[in-house]
Amino acid sequence: MGTPNARVKGILFNIQQFSVHDGPGIRTIAFFKGCPLRCIWCSNPESQSATPELAYNPERCLTFDHCVRCLEICTPGAIHKNDDNRPRIDRRLCTQCLLCTDACPAKALWGYGETTSVAQVLEAVERDGVFYARSGGGLTLSGGEPMHQPAFAIALLEEARRHRINTAMETCGHCRTADLVSAAAHLNTLIYDLKIMDDSLHRQYTGVSNALILSNLKQVRQACPQLPVLVRTPIIPGINDNAEAIAAIVDFIAGMPRVRYEMLAYHRMGTPKYGYLGRTYEIAETALADGRMTQLKQMVHHRHPDLPLVQ
Ligand code: SF4
Numbered sequence: 001m002g003t004p005n006a007r008v009k010g011i012l013f014n015i016q017q018f019s020v021h022d023g024p025g026i027r028t029i030a031f032f033k034g035c036p037l038r039c040i041w042c043s044n045p046e047s048q049s050a051t052p053e054l055a056y057n058p059e060r061c062l063t064f065d066h067c068v069r070c071l072e073i074c075t076p077g078a079i080h081k082n083d084d085n086r087p088r089i090d091r092r093l094c095t096q097c098l099l100c101t102d103a104c105p106a107k108a109l110w111g112y113g114e115t116t117s118v119a120q121v122l123e124a125v126e127r128d129g130v131f132y133a134r135s136g137g138g139l140t141l142s143g144g145e146p147m148h149q150p151a152f153a154i155a156l157l158e159e160a161r162r163h164r165i166n167t168a169m170e171t172c173g174h175c176r177t178a179d180l181v182s183a184a185a186h187l188n189t190l191i192y193d194l195k196i197m198d199d200s201l202h203r204q205y206t207g208v209s210n211a212l213i214l215s216n217l218k219q220v221r222q223a224c225p226q227l228p229v230l231v232r233t234p235i236i237p238g239i240n241d242n243a244e245a246i247a248a249i250v251d252f253i254a255g256m257p258r259v260r261y262e263m264l265a266y267h268r269m270g271t272p273k274y275g276y277l278g279r280t281y282e283i284a285e286t287a288l289a290d291g292r293m294t295q296l297k298q299m300v301h302h303r304h305p306d307l308p309l310v311q
């Protein structure tokens with residue numbers, strides 16, 4: 001692949017094949033690193049920082065009785081001996097050079113985030129091309145936030161379409177309007193997250209105002225009126241798992257053409273990754289009440305019977 005787009009590079013933290021969750025059919029998901037939001041429930045904490053970062057799982061370590069490779073290679077002195085005879089990482093001293101990840105024979109140390117070219121992503125997608133053709137699937141850009149690396153995201157979408165690959169992108173919507181509209185021009189499906197309508201609560205739980213996010217949804221809807229949009233809300237216990245919060249969201253999108261709505265139940269699958277990054281998951285102990293998702297879906301259906309609701 002020799003086009004200028006094919007050589008554009010960005011940082012991904014994962015390429016997941018055979019996904020059936022983020023767009024139609026069977027898809028490859030390219031997870032972009034970097035996000036302007038800091039949602040306290042985030043299940044992909046490794047996506048938030050825009051640069052590669054060190055992860056560590058002490059359960060895999062061979063202990064210093066058998067191996068001291070990371071200790072020897074870490075010149076900034078960020079690795080110390082813990083009480084359990086395994087490394088303790090001083091994150092304040094760590095420069096994220098990731099030399100210790102290459103040195104570790106047990107894969108107890110690894111990096112989240114790798115520089116990847118458009119051509120490399122498309123090679124991964126086309127390896128599974130036969131499944132996409134049969135299922136109506138393709139490539140989905142997710143994250144993190146794809147629009148945090150707009151040149152890479154747009155080049156990837158443009159090149160994917162040139163290869164006749166079906167494209168989708170999930171965005172938090174907190175990005176430059178012009179970038180979003182440019183990306184949308186190369187999309188078959190836009191997945192758009194709306195989390196909280198109350199701006200002060202949105203700031204409290206995500207770290208940013210929702211004003212740009214709401215305005216961008218309207219702008220992209222106007223610029224690309226034929227583009228199917230799936231608006232998504234993660235339902236988080238104690239934050240937006242109530243009828244008032246969800247009613248405000250569906251009232252905002254009801255009447256927009258070609259918009260469907262989906263609610264995603266809170267889960268805690270990201271919890272171990274906080275530990276690998278030396279962080280604490282603040283809401284790990286919370287859970288959705290039994291039947292809450294069903295109640296909310298019934299409320300949405302009664303309030304806006306014409307709004308297509310993903311079950
Ligand atoms: S990433 Fe580099 S600085 Fe950080 S602990 Fe590993 S070797 Fe040390």
Ligand code: SF4
Pocket residue numbers: 060061062063064067068069070071087103104105106107108109
């Ligand atoms: S290099 Fe890996 S296995 Fe060896 S001490 Fe460090 S973390 Fe443990």
